[in-house]
Amino acid sequence: MPGGRVCAACGCSEIEVDAARGDAVCTGCGSVLEDNIIVSEVQFVENSGGGSSAVGQFVSLDGAGKTPTLGGGFHANLGKESRAQTLQNGKRQIHHLGNQLQLNQHCLDTAFNFFKMAVSKHLTRGRKMTHVIAACLYLVCRTEGTPHMLLDLSDLLQVNVYVLGKTFLLLARELCINAPAIDPCLYIPRFAHMLEFGDKNHEVSMTALRLLQRMKRDWMHTGRRPSGLCGAALLVAARMHDFRRTVKEVIRVVKVCESTLRKRLTEFEDTPTSQLTIDEFMKIDLEEECDPPSFTAGQKKLKIQQLEKALSKKLEDFEGEISSYQDEIEIELENSRPKAKGVFANFTKDDSIEDNTSSILGEEEAEDEELEAAANHLNKDFYNELHEKDRLKKSEDGEWKNGKEATVRPPALESLLGPLPTAASLGITESIKECISTKDREPGENTGDGELDLSGIDDSEIDRYILNETEAQIKAELWMKENADYLKEQKEKEARIAKEKELGIYKEHKPKKSAKKREPIQASTAGEAIEKMLEQKKISSKINYNVLRDLNSKGSNTPKKEDDSTDDSTNTKKLSRRKSIASRNIANPVNSVGKRLRPLISTQLAKKAATEEVTFQNAQAEAPDLEKPAAVLVESGPVAYNPDEEVEEEEIEEDDDHCMSALQLMGGN
Amino acid sequence: MDAESDVALDILITNVVCVFRTRCHLNLRKIALEGANVIYKRDVGKVLMKLRKPRITATIWSSGKVICTGATSEEEAKFGARRLARSLQKLGFQVIFTDFKVVNVLAVCNMPFEIRLPEFTKNNRPHASYEPELHPAVCYRIKTLRATLQIFSTGSITVTGPNVKAVASAVEQIYPFVFESRK
Numbered sequence: 047m048p049g050g051r052v053c054a055a056c057g058c059s060e061i062e063v064d065a066a067r068g069d070a071v072c073t074g075c076g077s078v079l080e081d082n083i084i085v086s087e088v089q090f091v092e093n094s095g096g097g098s099s100a101v102g103q104f105v106s107l108d109g110a111g112k113t114p115t116l117g118g119g120f121h122a123n124l125g126k127e128s129r130a131q132t133l134q135n136g137k138r139q140i141h142h143l144g145n146q147l148q149l150n151q152h153c154l155d156t157a158f159n160f161f162k163m164a165v166s167k168h169l170t171r172g173r174k175m176t177h178v179i180a181a182c183l184y185l186v187c188r189t190e191g192t193p194h195m196l197l198d199l200s201d202l203l204q205v206n207v208y209v210l211g212k213t214f215l216l217l218a219r220e221l222c223i224n225a226p227a228i229d230p231c232l233y234i235p236r237f238a239h240m241l242e243f244g245d246k247n248h249e250v251s252m253t254a255l256r257l258l259q260r261m262k263r264d265w266m267h268t269g270r271r272p273s274g275l276c277g278a279a280l281l282v283a284a285r286m287h288d289f290r291r292t293v294k295e296v297i298r299v300v301k302v303c304e305s306t307l308r309k310r311l312t313e314f315e316d317t318p319t320s321q322l323t324i325d326e327f328m329k330i331d332l333e334e335e336c337d338p339p340s341f342t343a344g345q346k347k348l349k350i351q352q353l354e355k356a357l358s359k360k361l362e363d364f365e366g367e368i369s370s371y372q373d374e375i376e377i378e379l380e381n382s383r384p385k386a387k388g389v390f391a392n393f394t395k396d397d398s399i400e401d402n403t404s405s406i407l408g409e410e411e412a413e414d415e416e417l418e419a420a421a422n423h424l425n426k427d428f429y430n431e432l433h434e435k436d437r438l439k440k441s442e443d444g445e446w447k448n449g450k451e452a453t454v455r456p457p458a459l460e461s462l463l464g465p466l467p468t469a470a471s472l473g474i475t476e477s478i479k480e481c482i483s484t485k486d487r488e489p490g491e492n493t494g495d496g497e498l499d500l501s502g503i504d505d506s507e508i509d510r511y512i513l514n515e516t517e518a519q520i521k522a523e524l525w526m527k528e529n530a531d532y533l534k535e536q537k538e539k540e541a542r543i544a545k546e547k548e549l550g551i552y553k554e555h556k557p558k559k560s561a562k563k564r565e566p567i568q569a570s571t572a573g574e575a576i577e578k579m580l581e582q583k584k585i586s587s588k589i590n591y592n593v594l595r596d597l598n599s600k601g602s603n604t605p606k607k608e609d610d611s612t613d614d615s616t617n618t619k620k621l622s623r624r625k626s627i628a629s630r631n632i633a634n635p636v637n638s639v640g641k642r643l644r645p646l647i648s649t650q651l652a653k654k655a656a657t658e659e660v661t662f663q664n665a666q667a668e669a670p671d672l673e674k675p676a677a678v679l680v681e682s683g684p685v686a687y688n689p690d691e692e693v694e695e696e697e698i699e700e701d702d703d704h705c706m707s708a709l710q711l712m713g714g715n
Numbered sequence: 716m717d718a719e720s721d722v723a724l725d726i727l728i729t730n731v732v733c734v735f736r737t738r739c740h741l742n743l744r745k746i747a748l749e750g751a752n753v754i755y756k757r758d759v760g761k762v763l764m765k766l767r768k769p770r771i772t773a774t775i776w777s778s779g780k781v782i783c784t785g786a787t788s789e790e791e792a793k794f795g796a797r798r799l800a801r802s803l804q805k806l807g808f809q810v811i812f813t814d815f816k817v818v819n820v821l822a823v824c825n826m827p828f829e830i831r832l833p834e835f836t837k838n839n840r841p842h843a844s845y846e847p848e849l850h851p852a853v854c855y856r857i858k859t860l861r862a863t864l865q866i867f868s869t870g871s872i873t874v875t876g877p878n879v880k881a882v883a884s885a886v887e888q889i890y891p892f893v894f895e896s897r898k
Contacts, residue, residue, distance in 0.1 A: 196848050211849040224840045227833045228847060265898070268832045268868035269851030341829055341869045518748045525747065525755060532758055 053077060132170070136161045139179045146202055147183070147194055157186045163221055173213060176203055181214040188225035193236040195273060197301050230258055230272035230279075237276055240299045246287055254283035264317045265338035266310070274302045278310035286324050313339045573597055726886055728879065730821040731786040735796050736814040737779040737803060746775065749806055764802075769795035775803075782818075789817055789879055819875060822882045826870035826890075828897040835866065835896035860885050866893065 051070075052059050058074035063083070070080035090098040137158055144154045160182040164170055170178050180199045187194040196214065200207040218225050238251045257279040261267050267275050277300035284291040297304055314320055316339070513521060526533065569575040743762045747755035754763040762775045769791045774782045781799065786792035793815060800812045832853050836845040843866075845853040852865040852873075862876035862885040872889070876882040 208849060211846055215844055215846065215849075219841065219844065222841060227836060227845060265829070265868070269847060271848050273848075338829060338868050340867075344869055344871075513749050513751050517751070522748055529757060 051079070053079065129165070132165055133162060136165070136175065136179060139175065140183065143179060143183055143199075143202065147187075147198065149183070149186070149192065149194075153183075153186045153190055153192070156189075157182045160185055160217070160221065160223075164217060167220055169217065169220055177205065177210060177213045178217070180205070180210050181217045184210070184214050185218060185221075185223060185225060188228070189223070191226070191232060193232045195233070195301075197273070228272050230267065230275045231255055233272060233276045234258070234280065237280055237299050241280065241284070241291055241295065243284070243287075243289060246289070250280070250283045250287050250289070253286055254279040257282055260317075260319050261314065264314075264319065265341075266313055266317075268338060269340070270310075271302060271306075273300050274306045274310055276300060277302055277307050278314060281307070281311070282314070316342075724824055724826070724886065724890070726822050726824045726874075726883060728787055728820060728822045728882070730784065730819075731789055731792040731817060731879075732782065732784045732819040732821075733786070733789075733792045733796055733815065733817045734780065734782050735800070735812060735816070737781065737800060737808065738811040738813055739779050739809050741775060741777050741779055741803065741808055743775070743777050746803070746806060750802070764799065766795055766798060768798065771795035771799070773799050789820075792817060817878050819877065820879050820882050822874045822876075822879075822886075824872045824874065824886050826872065826893060826897075828894075829870050830866060830868055830893055831896045831898060832866070832868050835893065838896065839892055855889060857885055857888060860888075864889055 051061055053061060053072035053074060055077045056072065056075040058072060060073045061070055061079060062073055063070045063080075065083070065085055065087070068081065068083040068085065069078060070083065071078050089101045091101055092098050140154055140157050140161060144157065149157075157179075161179065164178055164182065180203055184194070184196055184199055186192075196207055196210055200210050203210075217223075234251050234254050238247055238254065243250045254276070258267075258275060261275055261279065277296050280300070281291060281293065281296050293304055293307055297307060300307075569578060743755065743757075743760070746762050746764070747753050750762075750764060752765050752767075754765075756763065760777065764773045764775060765771070766773070769786055771783055771785045771792075773784075773796075781796070783792060783796045783799065786795055796815060797812060800810050804810045832845055836843045836853055839855065842857065843853050843855045850865075852867045855864045855866060856862070857864070860876060860881045862874060862881050864875075864885055865873040866889070867873075872886070872893070874882045874885050876885055
């Protein structure tokens with residue numbers, strides 16, 4: 047380094063560097079410029095056996111990280127950078143999962159490589175690590191051709207197979223890896239083994255393979271789960287070799303539904319191959335191929351649809367005739383309305399309904415036959431509701447009945463729909479009206495222009511969409527009834543928030559859902575919080591829960607400070623004498639902060655450490671502040687700012703290590 | 716398109732999704748109370764309004780953004796959107812019909828022949844992806860058109876794209892490939 051350097055004292059540039067001594071000395075004036083130069087030479091030390099070995103440590107290629115701690119790191123991940131941690135974590139999970147699947151080391155390494163690629167392309171972001179790992183493993187299975195299904199992976203992880211599939215597809219696409227298509231033949235040996243055919247295992251497998259190939263040619267296998275096909279093939283093969291395997295057993299092995307299996311069997315039955323005997327099947331291979339079953343099903347559907355169309359056309363013809371009768375009936379009814387019989391007279395009281403019905407009927411009269419038919423289609427439902435069966439009869443009686451039914455229709459609906467007469471009936475009659483009348487306007491509206499202002503849009507129709515006051519009220523009631531649960535929840539929530547606000551503990555909880563993080567422990571007292579935390583974490587069997595509980599019972603509630611301060615001091619004294627770790631944790635952060643700087647305690651505590659030990663009163667004042675930072679650490683605020691502190695300190699020292707670890711754990715919570 | 720055969724392929728558009736803005740804050744509660752054809756979903760904060768004439772379901776947010784689905788053509792979608800805006804106007808809001816955009820078009824098309832899917836996938840990597848364990852169709856993505864086609868072994872194809880033209884050209888593009896792997 048000091049190649050071009052100049053001596054500071056005399057200005058001469060002749061500087062000698064001695065690597066052995068680690069000095070840089072100026073030859074002119076003799077002043078030492080550098081001392082203890084760090085050199086990069088290899089040094090050797092002598093072994094016990096007499097040989098020499100180089101001095102040094104192995105550093106992993108992956109992590110740049112700091113040098114390992116001299117005391118031995120507690121965690122493997124302590125001090126490494128995030129990327130290395132991720133990779134190591136991933137490696138561990140891959141191995142764990144891969145061993146469960148009985149994958150060999152080569153596959154696991156390949157999977158890890160995929161994972162590394164995924165991480166470098168940031169594909170792990172926003173996705174559960176387990177999903178990405180599973181996708182990498184499955185990718186390996188596919189490329190190697192192992193008989194592992196995505197279903198197996200999802201079974202192991204208890205994750206929805208489609209979710210895994212999505213991740214897998216994304217991974218394959220991003221990494222530009224073409225996973226070869228699944229061949230159901232791959233699964234046969236595996237399933238055959240599970241079905242335990244004993245000596246004939248090989249023969250059954252071969253038969254099943256042949257069956258599968260036949261199925262392929264018959265177009266049964268495209269678009270189907272390979273496992274279903276395997277199941278069907280194996281079942282048939284087993285039967286052919288006189289093994290009685292029930293459908294249930296096969297299903298358990300193959301993991302498809304019973305109906306799927308049956309369906310495959312029926313499809314196979316439909317193929318001509320099924321007609322061959324066993325011997326024939328082994329020898330001959332039919333030339334022709336069949337259509338895929340879904341195709342034939344589609345053809346059937348088309349035929350049925352065509353038939354239906356023809357039928358409906360005929361129906362419409364009939365209905366055209368009926369509608370003309372309907373017109374006549376309604377004209378008559380207009381005249382004969384006041385003669386409506388007593389039973390129905392009640393329903394005709396309401397004027398608004400009357401007006402609507404008359405207007406409806408009036409409109410209907412004006413319409414074409416086609417529209418009438420359409421209206422009848424709609425009205426059919428109402429008629430059915432009213433148990434009207436002879437609507438299609440053309441007899442006079444029938445027509446008269448029809449007529450009556452027409453007037454009765456809106457009021458009767460009223461009764462049917464119970465407590466909501468106006469809104470319901472109006473709503474429905476509106477809809478009929480709208481359907482009928484809009485068909486009339488159809489040609490006009492489609493040629494509307496681009497501007498919003500009313501061109502091509504019928505205002506009156508839109509007006510119909512708007513309910514008036516009474517209707518609005520009724521609808522509001524309806525909605526309230528329906529959504530009662532949700533509204534109740536909201537009210538409770540608000541009440542809770544208001545209460546918390548009063549107590550001054552209200553925190554803004556944002557609706558973040560992180561399933562992995564544990565929910566923040568909410569407790570009114572700190573003692574409660576500790577208990578809950580310990581329940582969750584299950585730190586140590588050495589914690590004396592009885593002591594904890596005592597602490598709770600005697601412990602201070604946060605608002606009361608002065609009274610409890612003395613209690614707490616005695617408590618901690620007692621506890622410290624019992625040497626329970628929990629009390630250490632409680633007492634220590636506050637007590638010993640002054641003496642020892644615990645790095646894991648919140649900064650607020652650390653800041654206050656200096657002043658704590660000085661005065662007792664200060665401590666009391668600070669107690670409320672201390673309470674807030676960490677729910678767990680801080681409880682029993684005004685703890686032991688008392689002359690007993692020094693006594694306790696001695697006892698505390700013994701448990702230093704314990705304290706550290708428990709504290710760490712709590713701090714890391 | 717029909718470069719290799721004389722049969723005309725009819726592409727049936729089944730759904731058109733569009734969005735527009737009303738540029739004014741909408742009071743969902745009022746719409747819910749006074750509209751006869753609305754469903755108010757308070758827990759997610761939106762109102763569903765269904766029109767009959769162009770059969771359309773619109774999702775309305777209080778910010779004034781409206782998504783309209785169910786139309787069978789682009790014109791119909793625009794028309795329905797306008798009607799919707801008109802009915803909102805009638806309810807008393809100062810609605811301005813802006814930013815109308817067709818977002819997604821879904822169409823169905825039927826090939827007169829069946830298709831071998833594994834073969835098709837092999838010939839068309841990386842665009843095509845086929846997972847029989849998950850879905851019976853091959854998923855073919857055309858990046859340039861931003862269109863996705865789902866190809867079934869029976870020969871029916873479902874296409875989704877940003878507009879009707881893209882959908883049509885996607886079908887044109889895929890036809891030769893599909894024809895190669897036909898049964």
